[in-house]
Amino acid sequence: MRVLLLVNSAASSVTGRRRVVIQKALSADHEVALAETARRGHATRLARSAASEGTDVVVVLGGDGTLNEAANGLAGTGTALAALPGGSTNVFARIIGLPDDPIEAAGQLLDALDRGAIARIGLGAVDGRYFLFHCGIGFDAAVVEQVESRGPWKRWAGHPLFIYATATTWLRRAHRRRPPMRVLDAQGETLAEGLFTIVLNADPYTYLGSRSFDLAPGIGLDEPLVAVTFPSLALHRMVPVGLRALGKGDVRDMAQTTVHAGLRDLTVTADPPMEYQVDGDHLGSAPRLRIRWAPEALRLVLP
Numbered sequence: 515m516r517v518l519l520l521v522n523s524a525a526s527s528v529t530g531r532r533r534v535v536i537q538k539a540l541s542a543d544h545e546v547a548l549a550e551t552a553r554r555g556h557a558t559r560l561a562r563s564a565a566s567e568g569t570d571v572v573v574v575l576g577g578d579g580t581l582n583e584a585a586n587g588l589a590g591t592g593t594a595l596a597a598l599p600g601g602s603t604n605v606f607a608r609i610i611g612l613p614d615d616p617i618e619a620a621g622q623l624l625d626a627l628d629r630g631a632i633a634r635i636g637l638g639a640v641d642g643r644y645f646l647f648h649c650g651i652g653f654d655a656a657v658v659e660q661v662e663s664r665g666p667w668k669r670w671a672g673h674p675l676f677i678y679a680t681a682t683t684w685l686r687r688a689h690r691r692r693p694p695m696r697v698l699d700a701q702g703e704t705l706a707e708g709l710f711t712i713v714l715n716a717d718p719y720t721y722l723g724s725r726s727f728d729l730a731p732g733i734g735l736d737e738p739l740v741a742v743t744f745p746s747l748a749l750h751r752m753v754p755v756g757l758r759a760l761g762k763g764d765v766r767d768m769a770q771t772t773v774h775a776g777l778r779d780l781t782v783t784a785d786p787p788m789e790y791q792v793d794g795d796h797l798g799s800a801p802r803l804r805i806r807w808a809p810e811a812l813r814l815v816l817p
Contacts, residue, residue: 515570515627517544520560520584522551522576525600527616536575536598536620544627551580561587561595569593571815573623575616577601578646582793585637586644589811594632596623596815606646606793608726609716611817622817631817634810635735638715638792640803644812645792648719649805651782652695652710653747655789656686659796695788697743697772700779706743706772711782713805714740719759727756728763730773735814738807739777744770778807 517540521533540546547569551557561572561584573596574584581597588595598616599607612619626632637644650658660682697706712719717733717740718726730740742765744752751770758765766773782788787799 522580557583558587565591565593594813637811647716655791708743708745710744
């Protein structure tokens with residue numbers, strides 16, 4: 515196979531040694547080219563170029579943001595995406611069953627390539643930007659923006675930085691009284707109102723260390739989207755949800771959330787405009803977001 519190994523050297527788990535070991539392992543049975551990302555959005559252009567040149571598989575060694583960019587370059591093409599964990603959390607790689615060690619994961623990836631274990635999966639899309647596992651609107655997007663604003667600290671501080679950003683963001687936003695956000699179905703009917711919405715293409719939502727943070731277990735990558743809306747950010751409402759997500763891992767029957775499954779087309783409106791993020795990548799703010807499910811949009815190597 516023709517393989518492009520796409521590396522984000524700035525990702526927290528990527529080292530020169532790991533890159534060399536993985537490249538050598540892939541090169542034993544495949545024709546491998548190497549490319550490194552240099553700036554935001556670069557992975558999308560590199561992946562799109564690889565697809566146009568007939569590359570069979572783009573292997574991404576990086577975090578969820580780099581993986582998301584590559585997926586946006588490959589969606590709708592015949593070139594498959596393969597994930598290797600290189601970030602601090604590696605949500606999508608772990609969702610599909612890969613270990614958190616990139617060299618160990620590379621061994622499983624090689625086995626999957628030998629078996630031809632490639633399947634088409636569905637993606638979510640918000641205003642044309644695809645996402646692999648979730649789109650967060652409101653609170654978590656503000657947290658991501660805080661983390662990204664600290665640049666290099668993300669590589670070294672990891673989870674403590676996210677915890678700090680979550681606490682400071684909550685202190686600024688928790689006491690809003692009027693829900694600024696509405697979630698609408700394809701016909702424009704209101705499904706939910708709240709302060710924070712997560713649209714899931716897969717579960718878990720994230721990981722805290724080795725613990726998964728599950729909101730709606732059992733979502734498959736071949737199923738439509740699930741929207742989880744939080745009407746309040748008050749501590750006495752959020753803490754039970756967090757404990758359930760880390761424990762039983764299913765918030766669908768909780769009074770503190772509104773959950774709708776099987777969504778193929780929805781719109782989120784907000785006044786004032788709400789920040790949003792996809793797969794942990796902050797995209798700005800908007801007063802209206804159209805979110806759709808795109809079935810069989812991407813070829814994915816599955817371990």
